[in-house]
Each structure stands twice: as C-alpha cells, then as structure tokens.
Amino acid sequence: MLRITADVYSGRPNPVAEITDTAQARTTLRELTRDRTLFADPRSPEPPAGPLGLRGFWLETFDDELAHDLDVDSRLYLPAGAQAPGGRAAEVAEQLVTLAEWSPPPAAFAGPTLPLDASFREFLRTQLASSGRTSLQDRTEPAGGVKQEENAAVTCTIEVGAFNPGFWNNDSNVLYNNNCYNYASNWRTNTFAQPGRGCGSMYTQITCDEVARAALCDGMHHRFDCFPDNEAPRPLVALVVIPGGGDYHWYRKQKEGFWGHKPGGTAARNYDNSGNVIYDPETADRGPYTIFCGYFYGCNSQRQRIN
Structure with a gap:
C-alpha cells in the first residue's frame, strides 16, 4: 500500500489518499521517485518548515519489499508550493493531486470527521499555482x-x-x-x-x-x-x-x-x-x-x- 498525505492543514489532521493495489502502488511510486532530488533529505528528522497552506506531501509505503525493490525510504517528503525545489517538483505535485482520492485520515480523532468534497482538489491546485501565498x-x-x-x-x-x-x-x-x-x-x-x-x-x-x-x-x-x-x-x-x-x-x-x-x-x-x-x-x-x-x-x- 502507498499512503499519500497532503501536508496542508494546521488545526485538522491532514487529508490522506491510499493506493491499496500493490501493482498500482509500485508503478505510482516508481514514477514519482524518478528524480530523488525533489524529495527532502530522508535523514532529516523533520521536513522543511513550510508556510500556512500547502507545504508538501508525505509518501509512505507499508510493504518492505516495495521499499527495498525501488530502493526508497519507507517515508518520503515532497516539498511543494513556495518551498518546492524546482525542476519536476510542480509536475510531481500535480500528479499527486490528480491521482489521489482524498479523505479524512482513518481514526484521526474521536468525534465527527468532516468530509472532503471535490473542491479540496481544486484548493490544492490553487495552492500550487499561487505557491501557497496570498497577498x-x-x-x-x-x-x-x-x-x-x-x-x-x-x-x-x-x-x-x-x-x-x-x-x-x-x-x-x-x-x-x-x-x-x-x-x-x-x-x-x-x-x-x-x-x-x-x-x-x-x-x-x-x-x-x-x-x-x-x-x-x-x-x-x-x-x-x-x-x-x-x-x-x-x-x-x-x-x-x-x-x-x-x-x-x-x-x-x-x-x-x-x-x-x-x-x-x-x-x-x-x-x-x-x-x-x-x-x-x-x-x-x-x-x-x-x-x-x-x-x-x-x-x-x-x-x-x-x-
């Protein structure tokens, strides 16, 4: 399984998308990690300190064979918006926004979980286009x-x-x-x-x-x-x-x-x-x-x- 988490919220837990089909997860992760320089240093204990709004995306694998075969860490961070490293970063971020079916994280917290409607994907695209800033x-x-x-x-x-x-x-x-x-x-x-x-x-x-x-x-x-x-x-x-x-x-x-x-x-x-x-x-x-x-x-x- 491949879990994608949009690092975007401040108060609520961040939305997630999960690819449970092993073959699809392998293909998706291979394509996303073609350029390893786009991702934050996995040895860093935390991602770069981003702004309010879209900061990046976490990619997590739950299959050690998948991580081993693709030679990737089990948890990767793609900076996005204002802190994106350039190159294919915007393209990869757009891929993540498009392919993911976003939902609240499972068992994120007790109490009502607010659904994510179709406007959330458009919100992420707006954040990418504006580099996460508002004048x-x-x-x-x-x-x-x-x-x-x-x-x-x-x-x-x-x-x-x-x-x-x-x-x-x-x-x-x-x-x-x-x-x-x-x-x-x-x-x-x-x-x-x-x-x-x-x-x-x-x-x-x-x-x-x-x-x-x-x-x-x-x-x-x-x-x-x-x-x-x-x-x-x-x-x-x-x-x-x-x-x-x-x-x-x-x-x-x-x-x-x-x-x-x-x-x-x-x-x-x-x-x-x-x-x-x-x-x-x-x-x-x-x-x-x-x-x-x-x-x-x-x-x-x-x-x-x-x-």
Whole structure:
C-alpha cells in the first residue's frame, strides 16, 4: 500500500489518499521517485518548515519489499508550493493531486470527521499555482461572525509567556502530534487537540462561529470577558479560518510582543508566510487563512481540558 498525505492543514489532521493495489502502488511510486532530488533529505528528522497552506506531501509505503525493490525510504517528503525545489517538483505535485482520492485520515480523532468534497482538489491546485501565498490585497474579512471590536471600558489581566519554540520542536513525537490549538492553549497533549473535543461538543463545521463555540465550550472566553486570577495563566489568542470550511488556525501572543503559532505538525515559529515577525495577526500574511475571526482568552482549566 502507498499512503499519500497532503501536508496542508494546521488545526485538522491532514487529508490522506491510499493506493491499496500493490501493482498500482509500485508503478505510482516508481514514477514519482524518478528524480530523488525533489524529495527532502530522508535523514532529516523533520521536513522543511513550510508556510500556512500547502507545504508538501508525505509518501509512505507499508510493504518492505516495495521499499527495498525501488530502493526508497519507507517515508518520503515532497516539498511543494513556495518551498518546492524546482525542476519536476510542480509536475510531481500535480500528479499527486490528480491521482489521489482524498479523505479524512482513518481514526484521526474521536468525534465527527468532516468530509472532503471535490473542491479540496481544486484548493490544492490553487495552492500550487499561487505557491501557497496570498497577498494582502487578496485578503477577506468576515462580514459578521465572532470578531470583537476594541472595548476601552474593559481591562482584563492576561499572562504572556516567553517564546520557547524548542519546547514544541525538539522532540519529533511532540512536533508531529501537537497542533495550533495545542500551541494557543500552551498545553502539549500529543493528541492533535481539537476545539470542543475535551468538553464533549466538537465543532461540526469550519466557520468562525462554530470553531469559536467549540473553544468556548472547552473553557475559552471572548476577549474582554475576563477570567479571575485563579484561572492564570490567561493567554491572549487569535482565531482564523480558510473560506469555505477547509481548516482553522490559532495564534498566541508572546512576552516579546510578537505572536507565535504552530501550523499543524510543523515547527512552532513567530513569523508569517512572508517571513515577517508577527506583531499583528490581523495584518500578517496568513496564506489561505484569510478570515480573521477574533481574539480570545485561554485559561488554566481550559488548557487542561483540551484533548
């Protein structure tokens, strides 16, 4: 079997496609690996740190004879979009998008799994064409939703921790199994935590209102809805989503004045898709996550509830 995983999401587990026919898997893998220079160094403990949006594709074989006969590692990573190495990389990525029948990963997490419709393949193609970037002029903001306006009459005490990316990045198990919601909550669960799963009422679609509802169920508050001191630490976080219900992403404010984030199973960082340090998540280059939903507070009981 050959499993292809699109490394594209931040909050939700990444979509997968599986080729179970041995002969087809062998033919497909042989064609995709004709040029080994397109793939990341298999000796590297992690793929290149990509942007929000499409970063690349994982190829995994589950048959040691197949890996041996083709002289390939059992797990390969093809960088795509902005970090593609050039040459045939775009062609190979397009092949993967076209041949795959994408679906949510099996047993990815308890609770409702949102189906992937035909628009997902077109979303991947758009990401390839745009190198995974979206210009400031192309950004959209919600007409309504949960975004809050500044409220000068209310002052809430928050805690901002020092930026410590090594806490998330230096162990491969932690790196791959914690996502943006873990980072925003500042709590490692190694379960790819999902809003609402901890309280038993996970989101049912990817919209500002629904993801926010699930996070509030876990114990978050809207900005300016203060927590008491016994709920410290109380971080300030921000939520964004992809138009059309693809995925969500969270940011957390840091002591140094900038914002940190962790796109899915990739490295925590403090810069945006243009490589700029994030001092304002509303104006940062967020790639396809163009809908800014608003600001929230986490709290101690919320972070211990997430799952």
